[in-house]
Amino acid sequence: MASDALTHETLIATIRDYVDQLVEEGLEGVPLGERKAARTISESPAASPPARGTAPQAASSSAELFAAYPGIEKTSTLEELREFVGDCTRCKLAPMRRNLVFGVGDPSADLMFVGEAPGADEDARGEPFVGRAGQLLTDIIERGMGMTRAEVYICNVIKCRPPDNRNPEPDEVARCEPFLMRQIDIVRPRVIVGLGTFAVQALLRVKTPISRMRGVWHELRGIKMMPTFHPAYLLRNPADKRLVWSDIQMVMKELGRAIPRRSGL
Numbered sequence: 001m002a003s004d005a006l007t008h009e010t011l012i013a014t015i016r017d018y019v020d021q022l023v024e025e026g027l028e029g030v031p032l033g034e035r036k037a038a039r040t041i042s043e044s045p046a047a048s049p050p051a052r053g054t055a056p057q058a059a060s061s062s063a064e065l066f067a068a069y070p071g072i073e074k075t076s077t078l079e080e081l082r083e084f085v086g087d088c089t090r091c092k093l094a095p096m097r098r099n100l101v102f103g104v105g106d107p108s109a110d111l112m113f114v115g116e117a118p119g120a121d122e123d124a125r126g127e128p129f130v131g132r133a134g135q136l137l138t139d140i141i142e143r144g145m146g147m148t149r150a151e152v153y154i155c156n157v158i159k160c161r162p163p164d165n166r167n168p169e170p171d172e173v174a175r176c177e178p179f180l181m182r183q184i185d186i187v188r189p190r191v192i193v194g195l196g197t198f199a200v201q202a203l204l205r206v207k208t209p210i211s212r213m214r215g216v217w218h219e220l221r222g223i224k225m226m227p228t229f230h231p232a233y234l235l236r237n238p239a240d241k242r243l244v245w246s247d248i249q250m251v252m253k254e255l256g257r258a259i260p261r262r263s264g265l
């Protein structure tokens with residue numbers, strides 16, 4: 001029975017992986033039942049790409065964003081914000097997490113990476129991007145950009161792991177998003193790199209697939225943002241590393257950093 005359950009879980013995980021891959025690639029309309037249909041339908045209507053050079057912005061003002069969390073705007077350091085978040089139980093993910101994954105890196109970094117949500121490795125260690133996808137992100141930062149993880153800031157839209165690595169749900173994003181926005185306000189990086197469909201759509205409040213947003217500058221809270229593919233997607237689709245490398249080179253140029261010799265992904 002245990003092996004049956006394992007097979008079932010593996011099958012579900014494989015299908016989910018495949019659907020996520022299709023969504024990441026920009027496919028619209030996959031008839032896979034109610035939950036997935038909701039995702040794909042939400043990507044379809046008017047999913048027109050932003051014109052080059054335009055900069056879609058998140059809709060909410062700070063007042064709207066922080067209304068439910070009085071006092072959050074008074075936090076002026078990441079330590080104060082972490083204290084404000086505390087042992088958070090503000091959404092239904094709280095009882096299922098092992099560790100709240102707040103973020104790591106330089107609190108005054110020029111460059112911030114924002115992913116979707118912690119996975120199993122991140123939940124276990126309390127640090128974002130430490131699994132296989134995390135290693136690839138580290139390679140992008142170190143081998144590609146010639147920087148160190150300690151020089152950048154890395155966090156996620158959602159601070160607690162969704163069960164079975166499912167996508168975060170809208171109510172969870174709504175509860176957790178103010179923490180990320182305050183992190184962005186405090187760090188004030190010069191450039192944000194949004195990693196993957198979910199993170200970028202949540203940040204910019206659009207339904208456009210990542211494949212149509214990457215390679216184009218957007219704006220978030222007055223900061224330039226470059227969407228690109230999630231490292232987990234690159235593990236399954238290594239051929240698309242060249243597209244990420246192209247996006248990263250745009251980021252390096254914006255930061256005024258030279259591209260290291262013999263770098264690449």
Ligand code: SF4
Binds near residue numbers: 094160175176
């Ligand atoms: S996901 Fe965010 S809002 Fe939900 S419990 Fe964790 S920290 Fe709180």
